[in-house]
Amino acid sequence: MRLATFLYHNTPSLGIVRDNGIVPVPGLSMLDVIAAGETALADLSKIERSPVPLVPEHLLAPIPEPRRNIMCLGLNYVEHAKESAQARGREAKIPTHPLFFTKATNTVNGPYASILFDAAVSTQIDWEAELGVVIGQRGKNIPQTEAMSYVFGYTIVNDVSARDLQFNHGQFFKGKSLDGACPMGPWIVTADEIPDPHALAIRCRVNGVTKQEANTGMMIFKIPAIIEMLSRGMTLEAGDVIATGTPSGVGFARTPPEFLQPGDVVECEIEEIGVIRNRVG
Numbered sequence: 001m002r003l004a005t006f007l008y009h010n011t012p013s014l015g016i017v018r019d020n021g022i023v024p025v026p027g028l029s030m031l032d033v034i035a036a037g038e039t040a041l042a043d044l045s046k047i048e049r050s051p052v053p054l055v056p057e058h059l060l061a062p063i064p065e066p067r068r069n070i071m072c073l074g075l076n077y078v079e080h081a082k083e084s085a086q087a088r089g090r091e092a093k094i095p096t097h098p099l100f101f102t103k104a105t106n107t108v109n110g111p112y113a114s115i116l117f118d119a120a121v122s123t124q125i126d127w128e129a130e131l132g133v134v135i136g137q138r139g140k141n142i143p144q145t146e147a148m149s150y151v152f153g154y155t156i157v158n159d160v161s162a163r164d165l166q167f168n169h170g171q172f173f174k175g176k177s178l179d180g181a182c183p184m185g186p187w188i189v190t191a192d193e194i195p196d197p198h199a200l201a202i203r204c205r206v207n208g209v210t211k212q213e214a215n216t217g218m219m220i221f222k223i224p225a226i227i228e229m230l231s232r233g234m235t236l237e238a239g240d241v242i243a244t245g246t247p248s249g250v251g252f253a254r255t256p257p258e259f260l261q262p263g264d265v266v267e268c269e270i271e272e273i274g275v276i277r278n279r280v281g
Contacts, residue, residue, distance in 0.1 A: 125260040206267075
């Protein structure tokens with residue numbers, strides 16, 4: 001099932017995405033459905049209401065107001081770890097433990113909304129296409145053998161990064177947490193629809209030119225390991241979003257470096273999920 005949050009009569013509403021449109025489900029939020037789990041999904045599957053046209057610009061982030069920061073992995077693809085080290089004149093070291101950081105909740109942005117650009121804040125805005133994992137139930141100290149049962153579904157995340165801020169501050173949080181710096185969507189595909197999330201083509205295009213092209217199977221730390229290590233001593237909550245890292249091809253590591261400019265259009269695409277498309281401006 002594909003579940004979206006969209007503007008219906010100018011009010012955010014849950015929607016079931018179908019080939020011929022989107023079926024509004026007023027009165028329920030995405031977080032309500034995630035918390036209710038299988039029961040809610042079973043009820044939604046029985047809805048036979050006629051769909052309305054799906055207008056891309058009416059889609060919001062699937063979880064427009066997450067309760068907690070977006071949890072992220074850095075350097076979770078070998079080639080990205082290598083390009084990042086080379087671009088900064090460092091020896092490439094492949095992580096032996098996940099590199100976790102978060103993006104503030106105010107970063108969450110719609111799948112077709114604009115990415116804010118303010119040259120007084122940053123002139124080095126970069127792209128990062130990532131697979132987003134949505135947690136479906138509360139859990140702590142989750143073993144890898146049970147981790148996938150905690151996954152509600154999958155979405156696309158663009159981990160937009162202000163590289164000058166990131167590098168000047170010596171850590172990730174500030175450079176990753178500008179307002180609107182986490183376009184997400186276009187919807188959540190429930191876990192049952194994607195039996196192998198480690199076999200998905202992932203791409204990023206800027207103005208139609210492919211910048212990133214890889215496969216989620218190239219992740220260093222796979223989803224069960226991510227959930228196990230992230231939940232060790234720390235409770236995960238239903239509705240938490242984990243961005244699983246980006247492949248090589250980011251702007252700052254190119255020769256010469258490339259950064260987004262006003263008017264640029266960034267597309268992040270993941271097989272079996274869809275495409276998000278955001279204009280910079």
